[in-house]
Amino acid sequence: MADFLIGFGLPGWLAWLIAALVAAVLILNIIAGGALAFIWAERKIAARIQDRLGPTRTGGRFGWLQSLADGIKLLAKEDLMPDGADGLLFRLAPYVSFCASFCAFIALPFAFDVVGQRLNVGVFFVVAVLGLEVFGVILAGYASASKWSLFGAMREAAQVVSYEVPLGMCVVVPVMLAGTMDLVTIGEKQAGWFTSWYLFHDPFTFVIFWIYVTCAVASVNRAPFDLAEAESELVAGFHTEYSGLRWSFFFMAEYGSMFLVSALAAVLFLGGWNGPIPLATLAGLSEGTGDSAAYFVRLLGLANLIGKATLGVLFMMWIRWTLPRLRIDQVMTTCLKYCTPIAAVMFAGAMLWQLLLPAGLFPGWRRPAGEIREGWLEGPGGSAVGHGASVGAVAPTGDGVLATRSPR
Amino acid sequence: MTGGLAMGTFDVGSTMMLDTLLPMAAAGQWPPLALPSGAFALAAVNWHSVLFLLFAALTCGFAVAVVAADNVVRMALYLVFSLGSAAGLFFLAGAEFIGAMQLMIYVGGTLVLLVFGVMLTAQAPFVSIKPSSSDRTLAAVAGASLLALLLTAVFSVDAWRGPGAGVVPAPSATPLGMALVGVRVDDAPAGSPVTGRSGYMLPFEIVSVHLLVVLVGAAYLARAKRRKTPRAIDAVASSEPLDRVAAQVRAPGSPSQAPGAANRTAGGSSSALVGGGR
Numbered sequence: 001m002a003d004f005l006i007g008f009g010l011p012g013w014l015a016w017l018i019a020a021l022v023a024a025v026l027i028l029n030i031i032a033g034g035a036l037a038f039i040w041a042e043r044k045i046a047a048r049i050q051d052r053l054g055p056t057r058t059g060g061r062f063g064w065l066q067s068l069a070d071g072i073k074l075l076a077k078e079d080l081m082p083d084g085a086d087g088l089l090f091r092l093a094p095y096v097s098f099c100a101s102f103c104a105f106i107a108l109p110f111a112f113d114v115v116g117q118r119l120n121v122g123v124f125f126v127v128a129v130l131g132l133e134v135f136g137v138i139l140a141g142y143a144s145a146s147k148w149s150l151f152g153a154m155r156e157a158a159q160v161v162s163y164e165v166p167l168g169m170c171v172v173v174p175v176m177l178a179g180t181m182d183l184v185t186i187g188e189k190q191a192g193w194f195t196s197w198y199l200f201h202d203p204f205t206f207v208i209f210w211i212y213v214t215c216a217v218a219s220v221n222r223a224p225f226d227l228a229e230a231e232s233e234l235v236a237g238f239h240t241e242y243s244g245l246r247w248s249f250f251f252m253a254e255y256g257s258m259f260l261v262s263a264l265a266a267v268l269f270l271g272g273w274n275g276p277i278p279l280a281t282l283a284g285l286s287e288g289t290g291d292s293a294a295y296f297v298r299l300l301g302l303a304n305l306i307g308k309a310t311l312g313v314l315f316m317m318w319i320r321w322t323l324p325r326l327r328i329d330q331v332m333t334t335c336l337k338y339c340t341p342i343a344a345v346m347f348a349g350a351m352l353w354q355l356l357l358p359a360g361l362f363p364g365w366r367r368p369a370g371e372i373r374e375g376w377l378e379g380p381g382g383s384a385v386g387h388g389a390s391v392g393a394v395a396p397t398g399d400g401v402l403a404t405r406s407p408r
Numbered sequence: 409m410t411g412g413l414a415m416g417t418f419d420v421g422s423t424m425m426l427d428t429l430l431p432m433a434a435a436g437q438w439p440p441l442a443l444p445s446g447a448f449a450l451a452a453v454n455w456h457s458v459l460f461l462l463f464a465a466l467t468c469g470f471a472v473a474v475v476a477a478d479n480v481v482r483m484a485l486y487l488v489f490s491l492g493s494a495a496g497l498f499f500l501a502g503a504e505f506i507g508a509m510q511l512m513i514y515v516g517g518t519l520v521l522l523v524f525g526v527m528l529t530a531q532a533p534f535v536s537i538k539p540s541s542s543d544r545t546l547a548a549v550a551g552a553s554l555l556a557l558l559l560t561a562v563f564s565v566d567a568w569r570g571p572g573a574g575v576v577p578a579p580s581a582t583p584l585g586m587a588l589v590g591v592r593v594d595d596a597p598a599g600s601p602v603t604g605r606s607g608y609m610l611p612f613e614i615v616s617v618h619l620l621v622v623l624v625g626a627a628y629l630a631r632a633k634r635r636k637t638p639r640a641i642d643a644v645a646s647s648e649p650l651d652r653v654a655a656q657v658r659a660p661g662s663p664s665q666a667p668g669a670a671n672r673t674a675g676g677s678s679s680a681l682v683g684g685g686r
Contacts, residue, residue, distance in 0.1 A: 086481075089481065124512065131516050135522065139485065180581075
């Protein structure tokens with residue numbers, strides 16, 4: 001984009017600045033606009049599950065404008081701070097939460113190559129930054145000078161740090177299958193029909209996807225894992241003392257994180273921006289067909305990814321309003337006694353599957369399209385080895401590594 | 409939109425601003441993307457250096473703030489910002505893997521520090537820490553001598569004095585991972601058969617086993633002790649969630665701590681907090 005602006009005669013630094021600002025504003029809008037839409041959806045879904053109607057008046061029959069009205073109400077609220085609070089930390093905490101949620105979006109691809117900053121270690125970056133959101137919660141809990149807030153914050157710390165372990169294990173499996181931590185490459189390797197999604201790669205990845213879902217729900221603090229704001233015990237948990245706009249920053253961060261982990265699930269397991277049916281490919285369009293075709297393909301990919309991520313968020317809402325809240329010891333048991341061992345076993349299983357059945361159960365059934373390693377699997381003639389025998393070799397047992405060595 | 413929304417990578421111009429003062433800048437590897445020359449209207453300003461200076465100033469400023477603050481939780485927060493800015497420096501230098509590592513290990517590990525800070529300051533005596541003036545003097549002398557030593561060492565390396573590295577392609581994490589499992593794809597000398605000994609398989613395995621031992625040891629030390637004749641009060645104490653907090657919190661983040669010492673701190677402070685909460 002910066003190159004495009006330079007083409008208009010803008011100086012380089014200005015072009016880079018504008019390009020960066022455009023990306024930042026787009027991401028910000030996805031978080032803020034997404035939060036508006038999701039809050040409305042949450043109200044409607046909660047109401048329907050509880051056999052109510054939900055918002056029906058504001059802005060028409062379905063209450064479309066309810067979130068906007070909520071926003072105006074929050075803006076108009078008085079900004080309260082307890083007497084004993086640590087003023088600086090109290091004011092800072094919502095922004096810390098929001099910034100962590102925002103930063104993780106930088107490395108998230110929305111379609112092929114439509115990404116704020118394509119990082120070679122995208123998965124790692126997103127998981128690392130996502131874990132930082134808890135800082136805001138702990139600060140809020142501490143600075144509020146309220147025991148409810150403090151208890152909520154400490155619960156959150158325990159929960160998030162524990163669930164990072166199985167979450168990391170789940171995330172490693174697609175990384176292993178793709179041979180890279182680059183989110184764009186991982187998404188691109190699942191191109192084709194939905195059978196080439198990593199969800200359907202083998203039974204182990206299918207199981208580990210559901211572990212990922214559990215851990216993702218826990219790591220973004222949604223019910224049934226919302227111990228940090230358990231209103232039946234802790235009034236409102238870590239945000240007991242917050243009101244108005246500061247409070248809403250926590251919620252924007254929460255909905256942003258929900259969208260983020262859903263989009264990450266989509267990229268890692270559900271084919272990313274590749275739809276279940278490769279419509280663009282069937283229509284003969286591809287990135288290389290031409291500029292307008294490339295735009296169309298990316299637009300389609302964008303719609304696909306956002307659709308999948310939205311479905312993920314709706315799934316989390318469904319879970320939230322269906323299951324009762326766990327106790328803190330149950331939360332820990334779920335993590336340590338179930339999620340972590342299952343994830344470890346599935347990780348080992350997926351590895352063995354790659355070694356023993358590299359071509360899948362039915363050779364030729366799945367498209368081996370993307371299963372080419374990044375860089376190091378170059379064959380002797382410069383052509384990539386990856387189709388056929390060494391498809392998806394995990395360990396350096398495939399021919400490809402030998403091929404890199406032998407010609408030298 | 410062939411570059412997507414790629415942003416944030418800047419050219420290293422031929423004139424490095426303040427390059428003798430910034431040895432780290434030259435030691436880093438630069439992003440490969442080069443702007444067309446002549447596109448700079450403000451050619452005198454090297455924006456890479458400006459960003460470097462910004463992040464470096466943030467890192468140093470928050471590091472000073474850690475020392476100057478007298479509240480443990482604020483200290484931990486400033487440390488988070490300082491370490492985060494250092495991660496920004498790594499990303500600026502194109503070392504993405506190290507940057508993400510910095511975020512994961514150091515910034516994430518500081519979370520544990522923050523939790524301990526919260527646990528400690530829930531009790532009155534630790535809310536504010538004010539060192540005596542002799543302590544301050546001693547610390548200043550020790551810090552200044554260490555800084556002088558480091559600066560001398562850094563400036564004595566000629567290769568770090570200028571932008572000698574030039575434009576280097578952004579390194580990928582894949583060769584690193586391959587090297588850890590014993591295959592050096594980056595360093596295979598021409599004509600020589602590369603054997604399995606060339607990589608870092610053995611150190612990797614040793615470190616992994618060591619970490620596993622630390623994890624098992626931490627779990628052993630942190631588990632609820634079973635008595636032969638259980639007393640009711642112990643049953644209550646061992647089911648206290650905050651004990652689990654302390655046990656959980658330090659396991660993944662900072663494996664290099666001495667497990668026994670950290671665990672004792674955790675147990676003591678959590679029970680203090682619970683006592684204070686009641």
